[in-house]
Amino acid sequence: MASEYVKTICFECHSRCGVILEKVDEKLVGIKGDKDHPFSKGYLCPKGKAFTEIIYHPERITHPLLRKGERGQGQFEPVSWDHALDVICERLLDIREKWGAESFAVGTGTTRGVPPFLHRFMAAYGSPNYFSPAHMSGGPVSLGGIMSMGFIMSPDYGLSKCMLVWAHNPDGAWPGLYNAAIRKGLKNGAKLIVVDPRRTPLARKADHWLRIRPGTDIALVLTFLNIIIQRKLYDENFVENWTVGFNRLRDHVSEYTPERCEEITWIPARQIEEAAVMCATIKPACIGPGMAGASQATNAFDLNRALVALGAITGNLEVPGGNPNYRSPTGRRSCYGTDFSVMRNLPPEQAEKRIGLDRFPIITRASGIPEQLWKAILEEKPYPVKGLGLFASNAMCSYANSKNVKEALSALDFLLAIDYFHTPTTTLADVILPPAHWTERDDVEDLMMMNYVFCQPKAVEPVPECRDEKRILVDLAKKMGLEGYWNSVEEGLDYRLEPIGMNFAEFKGKGSFSKPVVYKTYEKMKGFRTPSGSGKVDLYSEFLEKQGYSPLPSYTEPLQSPISTPELYRLYPLILTTGGRNVVYYHSAHRNIPSLRKLSPDPQLDIHPETAAEYDVTDGDWVRLETTVGGVEIKIHFNDDIHPKVVHAPHGYWHGAADGWQRLNINQVTGNQAQCPVTASVQTRSMLCRIEKI
Numbered sequence: 001m002a003s004e005y006v007k008t009i010c011f012e013c014h015s016r017c018g019v020i021l022e023k024v025d026e027k028l029v030g031i032k033g034d035k036d037h038p039f040s041k042g043y044l045c046p047k048g049k050a051f052t053e054i055i056y057h058p059e060r061i062t063h064p065l066l067r068k069g070e071r072g073q074g075q076f077e078p079v080s081w082d083h084a085l086d087v088i089c090e091r092l093l094d095i096r097e098k099w100g101a102e103s104f105a106v107g108t109g110t111t112r113g114v115p116p117f118l119h120r121f122m123a124a125y126g127s128p129n130y131f132s133p134a135h136m137s138g139g140p141v142s143l144g145g146i147m148s149m150g151f152i153m154s155p156d157y158g159l160s161k162c163m164l165v166w167a168h169n170p171d172g173a174w175p176g177l178y179n180a181a182i183r184k185g186l187k188n189g190a191k192l193i194v195v196d197p198r199r200t201p202l203a204r205k206a207d208h209w210l211r212i213r214p215g216t217d218i219a220l221v222l223t224f225l226n227i228i229i230q231r232k233l234y235d236e237n238f239v240e241n242w243t244v245g246f247n248r249l250r251d252h253v254s255e256y257t258p259e260r261c262e263e264i265t266w267i268p269a270r271q272i273e274e275a276a277v278m279c280a281t282i283k284p285a286c287i288g289p290g291m292a293g294a295s296q297a298t299n300a301f302d303l304n305r306a307l308v309a310l311g312a313i314t315g316n317l318e319v320p321g322g323n324p325n326y327r328s329p330t331g332r333r334s335c336y337g338t339d340f341s342v343m344r345n346l347p348p349e350q351a352e353k354r355i356g357l358d359r360f361p362i363i364t365r366a367s368g369i370p371e372q373l374w375k376a377i378l379e380e381k382p383y384p385v386k387g388l389g390l391f392a393s394n395a396m397c398s399y400a401n402s403k404n405v406k407e408a409l410s411a412l413d414f415l416l417a418i419d420y421f422h423t424p425t426t427t428l429a430d431v432i433l434p435p436a437h438w439t440e441r442d443d444v445e446d447l448m449m450m451n452y453v454f455c456q457p458k459a460v461e462p463v464p465e466c467r468d469e470k471r472i473l474v475d476l477a478k479k480m481g482l483e484g485y486w487n488s489v490e491e492g493l494d495y496r497l498e499p500i501g502m503n504f505a506e507f508k509g510k511g512s513f514s515k516p517v518v519y520k521t522y523e524k525m526k527g528f529r530t531p532s533g534s535g536k537v538d539l540y541s542e543f544l545e546k547q548g549y550s551p552l553p554s555y556t557e558p559l560q561s562p563i564s565t566p567e568l569y570r571l572y573p574l575i576l577t578t579g580g581r582n583v584v585y586y587h588s589a590h591r592n593i594p595s596l597r598k599l600s601p602d603p604q605l606d607i608h609p610e611t612a613a614e615y616d617v618t619d620g621d622w623v624r625l626e627t628t629v630g631g632v633e634i635k636i637h638f639n640d641d642i643h644p645k646v647v648h649a650p651h652g653y654w655h656g657a658a659d660g661w662q663r664l665n666i667n668q669v670t671g672n673q674a675q676c677p678v679t680a681s682v683q684t685r686s687m688l689c690r691i692e693k694i
């Protein structure tokens with residue numbers, strides 16, 4: 001048979017590169033980067049290259065499975081789709097009747113195409129309880145932007161003259177989305193500042209690599225603001241006309257001198273000063289905040305607000321080469337568009353039952369917080385939660401304090417899990433369903449795609465008997481007699497695309513759609529669309545103040561640190577940050593893919609050789625790493641660039657070791673008690689730890 005080619009979008013990770021798939025006889029055999037894709041421009045990483053190993057993997061789950069024997073023993077039997085859906089339907093209707101719809105929750109891992117379908121399903125079923133990792137991920141960046149200026153910080157590297165890459169690692173985390181633009185910026189002579197405890201590949205190219213003590217970022221931003229204000233390097237016109245509370249911000253940051261900042265952040269004062277001056281005097285400058293790097297701290301919200309203040313006073317908001325206000329062409333019907341939000345589609349009294357809303361009213365309106373869900377399950381407060389459906393979520397390894405996650409999942413009456421493969425999470429399930437791979441389903445990609453929306457048409461029929469998750473929801477809604485749900489996946493995708501005036505079949509012919517970026521929208525519309533209604537960038541937020549939060553972004557020491565807990569520091573003398581991305585893997589996935597595993601077989605602890613010597617361990621030794629929460633085993637990896645007091649451990653390792661989720665999974669050592677007051681973020685990027693030779 002001759003080869004056929006299908007142009008689509010890869011989803012082995014969030015970069016969503018354009019790819020061209022080759023198939024022979026309904027079987028995929030090859031992949032190439034799509035040179036015409038506006039962001040990835042032909043790039044393909046090892047995960048993308050390994051796609052057929054994933055689809056045709058002998059361990060892929062290909063039948064619906066029903067638990068046999070005790071929960072947690074991992075014994076399942078294959079059943080028909082009809083039977084599996086009947087069981088789910090019966091359990092969901094039973095929970096709703098006995099306990100109320102809110103007693104069934106759903107959770108997703110990182111976002112694929114399912115949120116619009118899942119939100120609408122939950123609205124039709126009647127439960128507001130939708131959970132995701134937003135609080136460790138895009139949530140703080142989104143809310144920091146929306147609360148201060150009405151849109152989300154997104155850098156325009158390609159046209160920039162100064163790129164400030166803050167807690168962000170595009171080489172490992174976003175190679176297909178940002179790297180081509182960053183390369184273009186560098187080629188145009190743009191300056192580069194990287195704020196990261198690790199010397200990332202980009203930090204090597206930087207004019208300034210600011211090797212920050214983990215968890216102290218806000219102090220650095222406040223110092224930048226102070227230097228820029230003291231030296232009158234700010235954009236007076238923008239500050240005067242388009243900001244609220246500049247004088248209060250000026251007074252608030254005045255104590256943050258470079259010398260004081262050096263004490264806090266461990267970055268030399270002179271370098272702080274030079275970098276601050278650079279990002280204020282070279283125009284246009286853009287800020288690229290890391291989605292995880294700037295989000296996993298108990299003050300994540302304030303860090304992202306402070307970054308907005310920096311963009312604002314330097315006059316770089318909504319300008320080419322700065323941080324434009326990109327709008328998805330699908331608008332309210334984009335992936336997390338308000339049109340689908342279960343909170344907006346349920347009657348208010350039902351929506352108000354969302355767990356966590358009392359404690360975290362701002363972020364919880366957008367997404368439920370897993371730690372609040374675990375608490376509700378275990379305490380049966382404010383009401384019992386009996387059932388949970390997990391779509392593409394390996395909760396046991398991805399959320400902080402895995403032991404706590406296990407307790408919560410084990411306390412449920414009913415757990416549904418949908419995953420390509422068995423994981424520590426599916427082991428606890430009552431029903432497991434096999435989803436179609438991204439090459440086997442039709443979808444629309446518009447999350448974080450700037451002013452673009454891309455078509456992701458399916459290339460082949462799913463491996464028997466895997467099914468598109470969107471179709472699973474359509475079928476379940478039908479079986480349960482839920483009103484107001486779509487009758488087919490296509491109907492749902494057509495609905496999503498209505499704002500661009502095409503249906504899915506037409507869009508498939510086009511491949512993508514974009515709208516020109518509009519700059520300075522605030523001049524054309526009614527100013528900045530902040531919740532305070534000021535129409536300006538709220539450097540000082542009365543809206544937040546009224547809700548009992550700090551109106552200005554403030555620095556607080558990490559919960560555990562040499563300064564906040566000196567006693568503990570004597571027992572745990574190293575600072576641990578976790579989860580810096582590895583291009584080879586997506587979170588806890590891909591460890592069972594031979595070509596990928598070969599590239600990065602073991603979890604490695606980045607540590608300075610001098611520090612390792614103090615513990616009498618050397619490169620390649622296995623050690624036990626302990627925090628106040630728990631311990632894991634990890635392999636020493638010498639890193640001359642990391643601060644001798646700082647170590648870094650990757651997340652996501654569990655596969656291939658007996659009890660791997662306990663022995664190797666870094667979330668055994670991360671805590672989840674303290675949370676950012678606004679975004680509920682947990683402190684997975686600055687803890688105290690110690691190591692011991694095994």
Ligand SMILES: Nc1nc2c(c(=O)[nH]1)N[C@H]1C(S)=C(S)[C@@H](COP(=O)(O)OP(=O)(O)OC[C@H]3O[C@@H](n4cnc5c(=O)[nH]c(N)nc54)[C@H](O)[C@@H]3O)O[C@H]1N2
Pocket residue numbers: 108109110112133136137291292296391392393394395397398399400418419420421423435436437438469578579580586587588589651652666667670684
């Ligand atoms: N310590 C620490 N923990 C972290 C982080 C960190 O930096 N440090 N990062 C956090 C962040 S930012 C996030 S977003 C979370 C991510 O958390 P998760 O999204 O839960 O992470 P994954 O391990 O990728 O789990 C996804 C699962 O979905 C499966 N899967 C892949 N594609 C599909 C699909 O299309 N459909 C279905 N049904 N299943 C699929 C995979 O096999 C995998 O088992 O992790 C968080 N955890």
Ligand SMILES: Nc1nc2c(c(=O)[nH]1)N[C@H]1C(S)=C(S)[C@@H](COP(=O)(O)OP(=O)(O)OC[C@H]3O[C@@H](n4cnc5c(=O)[nH]c(N)nc54)[C@H](O)[C@@H]3O)O[C@H]1N2
Pocket residue numbers: 013014015110136137138166167168169170172173174195196197198200212213214215216217289290291292293294577578579580581582583584585586587685686
């Ligand atoms: N290959 C791959 N790509 C991914 C993912 C994946 O699992 N694998 N996950 C995707 C997801 S869901 C997300 S949210 C994004 C995350 O995207 P990013 O946030 O850009 O990437 P990370 O590597 O998680 O973190 C960025 C950097 O933060 C640094 N860092 C750690 N602690 C601190 C600190 O206290 N201060 C500062 N300034 N920096 C710190 C780390 O050393 C790291 O280099 O990546 C996405 N892309």
Ligand code: SF4
Pocket residue numbers: 010011012013014015016017043044045046047048049174175176
């Ligand atoms: S970076 Fe790799 S895995 Fe991610 S979308 Fe691009 S090719 Fe796919």
Ligand SMILES: [Mo]
Pocket residue numbers: 110133136137138291292
């Ligand atoms: Mo994330």
